[in-house]
Amino acid sequence: MALQYGPLSFYRSHMLSTTPLSTTPRTALTRAKDRARTDRADLHAVLDAGLICHLGVVIDGCPRVVPTAYGRIGETLYLHGSTGATSLRAAGEVCVTVTHVDGVVYARSAFHQSVNYRSAMIYGTARVVTDPEEKTAGLRALTEQLAPGQWDVARPPYRKELAQTTVLALPLAEASVKVRQGPPREEEEDLALPVWAGVLPLRVGWGDPQPDPAVPPGVPVPSHVAWR
Amino acid sequence: MALQYGPLSFYRSHMLSTTPLSTTPRTALTRAKDRARTDRADLHAVLDAGLICHLGVVIDGCPRVVPTAYGRIGETLYLHGSTGATSLRAAGEVCVTVTHVDGVVYARSAFHQSVNYRSAMIYGTARVVTDPEEKTAGLRALTEQLAPGQWDVARPPYRKELAQTTVLALPLAEASVKVRQGPPREEEEDLALPVWAGVLPLRVGWGDPQPDPAVPPGVPVPSHVAWR
Structure with missing residues (x-):
């Protein structure tokens, strides 16, 4: 338990930027x-x-796209994995993409079928985090993204667990965001076709918490899980 | 409307393989x-x-990960996009990844936080589809994946729309599938910790269909949409 979550000084180096997104x-x-x-x-x-995000790296000249967890602190994205992971060892120039599918767009023409979505793509050079304080903060951010509140109650990483884990930092410097919402856009001449058009929204939500078999009966689901 | 969906002969060239997945x-x-x-x-x-899938390509030596639609016919995956799309023009060696997040795994230790998921990664050389029959079949498979049944009622693509669209074919030859399900795996010594552990399942479903504003009032939602 030597490595604890860092002090506020860490956050001061991650002040939010107010500059608009890049257009490279x-x-x-x-x-x-x-x-x-x-x-x-x-x-x-x-x-x-x-x-989760999809992490893109180049290995032997070929693309590789790996689904993986992430966390954000200010203008930095953190990724992690086993020190032995090929995709992390190959990291350097990366592209990280996060996509939400919000619905399927039914159009009157085959050509205008579409999807409603929100997506972000971040390009950059991932840096291996070596500072213990930042490494722990990055891992905390990763857990907060997936399971908010669990880091504060869970056993912190052992030294050996930290040693087995690579944490990468990617600045949110070169990024793009795309959003498509709303009904189909069609050719004027198709609007009179007797074809139903519209949006079938995709709904994502949480089911009932499933306690681990080793959790003693009667132990309540904690609020940070139950109230999600 | 010259290009119609192809005859059964097309499917015969897409017989399902029974060989297990590759281990390259x-x-x-x-x-x-x-x-x-x-x-x-x-x-x-x-x-x-x-x-949707995440398509990985290499452009100027750097990875790019693009969320995009896909469809499958037998052992071939089809992708599409504008003929002007950088990611499609750069295609060749690609990696296509499809991921389902099924739940968040809450562990008693920070190190063992995890995600339940199913994912598939396909590597290979994408081929630009030039045969009109296969191109239309590929586009139909793309629509079937997103909006089953809509292709059969929608206006088929005009010749000029087909000309604006690039369709890529990727053989399901080199692929891997990973699945994680179930409760956390923990260190034996952590099981007695007073920390709730288990799985919070992610549920994905469809909301109520939202008709396009130009759909006349009273027109019923067709069964291929309403019964999804």
Whole structure:
């Protein structure tokens, strides 16, 4: 229990930026430009609402896309994994994408079938976190993203567990956000077709908590789980 | 409307394979090997249950991960996009990942926090589909994946719409499937800790259909949408 969650000084180095999102060649939308969001708050909202991201790395010249957990502190995204993970050892230049599917768009024409979604893509060079304080803070952020409140009640990582874990930090410097919502956009001449069009919303929610078999009967589900 | 959905001969070239999934260096799991599934039916199940995939490509040596729709016919995955899409023009060697998050695993130790999920990763060289019959079949499979039944009632693609669309085919030849389910796995010494542990299941379902504003009042929601 030597490594504890860091003091406030750590957060001071992660002040929120108010600059709008970058428009580098790879983050500028070339089509459907009306779907772009350039407010940094939109980036944070997409990230904060997610559970996992898809991490893209290049290994031997080939792409690899790995679903993995993440956490955010200010303008830094944290990723983690086993020190032996190929995808983390290969990290460096990465692309992290977080996507929420909000519904299926039924159009009157096959060409205009679509999906309502919110997505964020972040490009950059991932840095291996070596500072113990930042490493622990990054891991806490990862747990907060998935299971808010659990870090504060769970046994903190042992030294050897920390040694088995690689934590990567990715600055939210080069990023794009795309959002599509609403009904289908159709050709004018298709509007009179006798075809139902609209949106079938996708609903995501939590089911009933399932206690681990080793939890003694009668132990209540804690509020940070039950009230989610 | 010259290009119609193809005859059965097309399907005969897409017979289902019964060979187990490949174990190439990049699809063999190096850790948590008990999460691997090698039955081809598991791959199909993960793919068929999804709405979108994350497509990984390499552009100028850097990874890019794009959320996009897909469809499956037998042992071939189809992707599509605008002919101008950078990610499709750069395609060639790709990695396609489909992930379902089934729940959050609350553990008694920070180190063992986890996620229940099903995921599939497919590696390979994407082929640009040029045959009109296969192109239309691929687009139909894409619509069936997102909006089953809508292709049969919607206006088929115009020639010019097909010309604006690139369809890629990716063989399900080199693929891996990972599944994690069930309660946390913990250190023996942690089981007595007074920390709630278990699984909070994630539930995904459909909301009420939202008709497009141009749908005349009183038009019923068709069965292929309402019964989903």
